Amino acid sequence: MSQLEMLLLHHIRALKLEVPVSEYRFHETRRWRFDFAYPDLQLAIEVEGGTWSNGRHNRAKGYEADCEKYNTAALRGWTVLRFTGDMIKKGLAIQMIEEALRD
Numbered sequence: 001m002s003q004l005e006m007l008l009l010h011h012i013r014a015l016k017l018e019v020p021v022s023e024y025r026f027h028e029t030r031r032w033r034f035d036f037a038y039p040d041l042q043l044a045i046e047v048e049g050g051t052w053s054n055g056r057h058n059r060a061k062g063y064e065a066d067c068e069k070y071n072t073a074a075l076r077g078w079t080v081l082r083f084t085g086d087m088i089k090k091g092l093a094i095q096m097i098e099e100a101l102r103d
Contacts, residue, residue, distance in 0.1 A: 004047045004085050005035055011094040017101060020045060025091045026078065032069045034080070043100055044073060049087065 001009075001022065007079070012019060024037035034044035070080050085091040089090060 002047065002049055003080070006051050008036070008045070008047060008093055009087050011091070012097065013087070015094065015098065017098065026073060026076070030069075030072075032072070034073075038101070039090055041101070042078045043077075044078050046070075046080060046082045048082055048084050079085065 005022075009019070009022075018038065018073065020036035020038050020043075022036055024034045024039060024044070026032060026034060026037065026039075032074065035047045036045040070082075073080050081093075081096055083096075087093045
């Protein structure tokens with residue numbers, strides 16, 4: 001688990017929210033996993049850690065693979081919340097997660 005993922009999990013626990021499942025596999029034949037998921041709500045949380053460091057997910061092949069993953073998830077009824085490190089550090093991510101869990 002990355003430092004950003006651990007920080008987000010800390011925020012979730014600090015607010016006494018239900019702890020999501022880590023590394024949740026949502027597809028039966030693909031190896032796709034969500035960083036965190038609330039399977040009963042079909043709510044997925046993805047931490048986009050490499051946004052400023054030209055990480056794998058920001059290069060053409062990785063970006064395309066992510067698009068396929070997120071689109072497939074949407075077609076299966078999932079809501080996918082994606083957060084950058086800054087969004088997690090500034091508290092915006094936890095606010096949005098709280099809102100999603102309330103709805």
